[in-house]
Amino acid sequence: MAKLDIITAPDPHLKVRSTPVEKVDDEVRRLMDDLLETMYAADNGVGLAAPQVRVPKRVLVIDLSRGEEVTDPMCMANPEVIWSSEEVVSSEEGCLSVPEHYAEVVRPASVRVRYLDRDNEIRELDAEKFLAICIQHEIDHLDGVLFIDHLTAIKRNMILRKLSKMRKYTTVKPEAAAPVL
Numbered sequence: 001m002a003k004l005d006i007i008t009a010p011d012p013h014l015k016v017r018s019t020p021v022e023k024v025d026d027e028v029r030r031l032m033d034d035l036l037e038t039m040y041a042a043d044n045g046v047g048l049a050a051p052q053v054r055v056p057k058r059v060l061v062i063d064l065s066r067g068e069e070v071t072d073p074m075c076m077a078n079p080e081v082i083w084s085s086e087e088v089v090s091s092e093e094g095c096l097s098v099p100e101h102y103a104e105v106v107r108p109a110s111v112r113v114r115y116l117d118r119d120n121e122i123r124e125l126d127a128e129k130f131l132a133i134c135i136q137h138e139i140d141h142l143d144g145v146l147f148i149d150h151l152t153a154i155k156r157n158m159i160l161r162k163l164s165k166m167r168k169y170t171t172v173k174p175e176a177a178a179p180v181l
Contacts, residue, residue, distance in 0.1 A: 001030075001034055002034050004035070004053040006048070006053060007052060007053070007054055008098065009097055009098050009148070009160060009163050010160050010163060013051060014051060014052070014097055016051060016056050017056075017143055017144045018049075018050060018056045018057055018059075018143070018144075019057060020058045020077075020078045021078060023116070024077050024117070024119065025120070028059060028077055029075075029118055031050060031057065032059060032077075035048045035053065035059065035060070035061045036048075036061050039061060042096050046063060046134060047061065047062040047063075047134045048060065048061055048096065049142055050142075051142065052141060057077075058078045059075075059076070060075075061073055061076070062074040062134050064130065064131060074125075076117070077115060078115060078116050079114070080113065080115070081136065083111065083112040085108045085111070087108070087109040087110070088106050089106070089107060089108075089109045090104050090105070090106045091104065091105060091107070091133050092104055093133070093137060095137070095147055097141075097146065098147065098163065099163075101148070101159045101162070105150045107132070107136050107137075110132050111126075111127050111128075112124060113135055
């Protein structure tokens with residue numbers, strides 16, 4: 001496994017729509033493992049998508065344990081939301097690729113997602129609450145969408161200007177007190 005560099009906005013790689021993987025083979029499993037190692041090394045990370053490490057593939061990982069005993073991290077290839085509830089929730093989101101910035105985002109409260117697991121088996125998962133939010137957030141990354149894209153243009157541009165300044169004057173290390181997706 002290898003710890004990879006997480007890129008930060010406004011890096012253009014974050015705006016690229018990822019390509020599906022043909023199948024989950026050893027190469028994709030290695031990517032999943034690298035994503036997990038990278039996420040665990042980042043403070044409070046609970047999810048990471050391949051585009052966040054400059055790999056434009058539809059692969060993501062999630063582990064809600066946040067530093068506690070690692071349970072069973074989720075590794076998904078080609079995930080797609082096949083159903084979402086009409087009920088929505090507003091939740092504060094952060095992101096390892098948008099360090100030190102948080103905002104309220106409205107998303108469906110529950111989703112059903114279909115994906116390929118580590119064994120290349122098609123799975124479906126019903127998710128609600130924080131897990132549903134995480135899945136939607138990470139799938140957004142696969143489509144070139146950041147959580148700040150759900151904000152007003154004024155708020156989004158203000159965050160991007162701050163990130164550009166931070167990037168220009170310092171080396172940004174993603175750190176945060178709250179869990180970041």
